[in-house]
Amino acid sequence: MSASSSPINSSALQDELKRIEENTRTLLRVSTSRANVGQTPKQVIWTFNKAKLYRYIPVVPAEQRHKVPLFLVFALMNKPYILDLRPGNSFIEYMVKQGYDVYLLDWGAPGIEDKDLKFDDYVLNYLPRAIRKIKAVSGCDEFTMLGWCIGAILATIYAALRPDDGLKNLILLTAPLDFTDKKAGGFVRWVNDEAFDPDKIVSAFGNVPGEMIDYGAKALKPVENYIGSYLTLWDNLDNPRIVESWHAMNTWVTDLIPMAGATYLQLIKELYRENRLIQGTMVIRGERVDLSRIHANLLNVIALADHISPTCQSESIMTKVSSEDQYLLKVKGGHIGMMAGSGALKFTWPHIDSWLADRSE
Amino acid sequence: MCIVFYVCLEGKEPPSTMSNESEPTNPLDPFETMTTLWEANLKNWKSMRDTSLDSWSKTMIDTVNSDEYSRTTGQWLDTYLTLSQPFRRIIDLMMTQVLTGLNIPMRSDVTSLAERLTNIETRLDDQDAKLDDILSAIKAFSIPKPTTSKTTTNNSAKVKGAR
Numbered sequence: 001m002s003a004s005s006s007p008i009n010s011s012a013l014q015d016e017l018k019r020i021e022e023n024t025r026t027l028l029r030v031s032t033s034r035a036n037v038g039q040t041p042k043q044v045i046w047t048f049n050k051a052k053l054y055r056y057i058p059v060v061p062a063e064q065r066h067k068v069p070l071f072l073v074f075a076l077m078n079k080p081y082i083l084d085l086r087p088g089n090s091f092i093e094y095m096v097k098q099g100y101d102v103y104l105l106d107w108g109a110p111g112i113e114d115k116d117l118k119f120d121d122y123v124l125n126y127l128p129r130a131i132r133k134i135k136a137v138s139g140c141d142e143f144t145m146l147g148w149c150i151g152a153i154l155a156t157i158y159a160a161l162r163p164d165d166g167l168k169n170l171i172l173l174t175a176p177l178d179f180t181d182k183k184a185g186g187f188v189r190w191v192n193d194e195a196f197d198p199d200k201i202v203s204a205f206g207n208v209p210g211e212m213i214d215y216g217a218k219a220l221k222p223v224e225n226y227i228g229s230y231l232t233l234w235d236n237l238d239n240p241r242i243v244e245s246w247h248a249m250n251t252w253v254t255d256l257i258p259m260a261g262a263t264y265l266q267l268i269k270e271l272y273r274e275n276r277l278i279q280g281t282m283v284i285r286g287e288r289v290d291l292s293r294i295h296a297n298l299l300n301v302i303a304l305a306d307h308i309s310p311t312c313q314s315e316s317i318m319t320k321v322s323s324e325d326q327y328l329l330k331v332k333g334g335h336i337g338m339m340a341g342s343g344a345l346k347f348t349w350p351h352i353d354s355w356l357a358d359r360s361e
Numbered sequence: 362m363c364i365v366f367y368v369c370l371e372g373k374e375p376p377s378t379m380s381n382e383s384e385p386t387n388p389l390d391p392f393e394t395m396t397t398l399w400e401a402n403l404k405n406w407k408s409m410r411d412t413s414l415d416s417w418s419k420t421m422i423d424t425v426n427s428d429e430y431s432r433t434t435g436q437w438l439d440t441y442l443t444l445s446q447p448f449r450r451i452i453d454l455m456m457t458q459v460l461t462g463l464n465i466p467m468r469s470d471v472t473s474l475a476e477r478l479t480n481i482e483t484r485l486d487d488q489d490a491k492l493d494d495i496l497s498a499i500k501a502f503s504i505p506k507p508t509t510s511k512t513t514t515n516n517s518a519k520v521k522g523a524r
Contacts, residue, residue: 012396016396048482048483048486049479049482111472111475112468112472113471113472113473113475113476113479125483129486129490132490132493136493136497185426186425186426189426189427189428189430189431190430190431190434190435192431193428193431193432193435194435195431195432195435195436195438195439196431196434196435196438196439197435197438197439197442200438200439200442200443201438201442203442204442204445204446204449219425220422220425221418221421221422222418222421222422222425223414223417223418223421223422224418227414228414228418231410231414235407307422
């Protein structure tokens with residue numbers, strides 16, 4: 001080894017070894033710890049069974065705030081903090097800064113004692129109570145309801161059953177509502193196969209385990225979810241922005257909760273198989289769910305690369321409702337990425353805000 | 362460990378001292394040789410990896426979206442649930458006997474208690490709603506009706522006088 005290259009290479013080797021050590025530490029940290037998620041300041045204003053209703057602390061002076069409160073309803077089988085993933089990548093933080101009075105319903109994780117909970121209970125027992133509290137706290141008789149995924153099903157059913165309860169604006173995100181096409185997407189195919197018996201699953205487990213639902217969601221894109229995601233991390237271990245984003249998303253993806261057995265049965269049988277909601281034959285506690293009764297302003301946001309709720313499942317509601325003010329927004333991205341991905345801040349959130357701002361006064 | 366090393370190197374600019382073309386390279390230095398080799402083959406390898414992953418992904422998506430996959434997983438799940446049912450029953454029965462023998466509450470007892478608590482919570486929430494209605498009615502009743510400015514002044518005077 002020459003005298004001139006020896007110290008240089010020794011320093012480079014040390015640098016590389018240090019980098020390897022740092023990357024290994026990063027890998028261990030993100031794969032074995034939880035990211036600090038849901039950091040936007042909030043307070044619990046109502047609880048009911050496992051459900052909690054949060055109000056986010058406004059940062060805009062009262063006189064500059066939008067009058068109509070924004071009520072967020074997420075899916076039943078994932079944690080709702082995907083809407084408040086981390087500072088700078090939080091829909092809730094963004095909307096609070098835009099002057100909305102934001103409320104989030106966290107359904108909580110159902111215990112075995114909740115296995116008989118149905119859509120009927122969520123729509124007519126939980127939602128009206130939470131909405132009453134929102135009205136009492138905000139002092140406004142009107143509200144905007146934003147439902148995402150299964151939350152959009154719940155919001156749609158509520159809007160149809162209680163159209164005159166003060167619902168001014170209805171926002172649906174990637175809403176799986178129309179299951180006419182039995183070949184659209186993996187879920188529809190799987191659950192419509194005659195070998196698939198949801199009764200046996202519920203009979204065995206009571207509530208459907210989060211792991212089973214997670215497997216279903218991941219199996220739709222197995223290579224991306226089981227390999228691609230980790231390769232992305234691997235390739236970017238020295239990029240703190242990507243690592244922290246991956247960490248937060250991985251925390252959410254692995255934070256699984258079960259789904260109440262009776263709700264699961266209703267979802268598979270009445271919606272995925274019999275397509276009752278869009279056909280107008282779904283009955284909730286004796287009341288027929290008639291979508292034509294929905295007259296709130298409607299914003300329907302569809303993700304063009306959604307493999308969980310293909311676009312055909314979300315589009316047709318536009319022709320079923322009576323809303324005079326309705327808008328269909330198609331955005332690039334997948335089921336979750338549309339609202340929590342890097343492009344959400346630039347496209348999806350500003351679009352929702354610009355649509356909602358005029359309708360929240 | 363080799364893989365970690367490889368990943369750490371990829372996409373990186375070599376240290377400025379190393380990238381200086383005028384600097385004489387030492388072919389006997391294993392670290393430098395390895396770095397050069399890795400960097401030379403890195404782009405090709407990564408490109409190949411991504412291409413093969415893409416095609417693999419498409420194949421897998423087609424597979425999971427096929428009727429055959431639906432039938433196979435449905436049948437597998439059905440078989441698993443059918444075969445595991447007797448074992449679950451036996452375990453439930455044994456647990457019931459053991460817990461009863463030890464005088465410890467069973468899952469059904471806890472479940473029943475939780476259901477009762479939820480019912481109580483429902484009633485409390487109903488009461489809360491009624492209380493809110495009553496309070497808002499009282500509030501509405503106690504707020505003086507808008508009157509002329511003269512009357513308002515008189516009321517203010519009365520309040521001041523009362524104090």
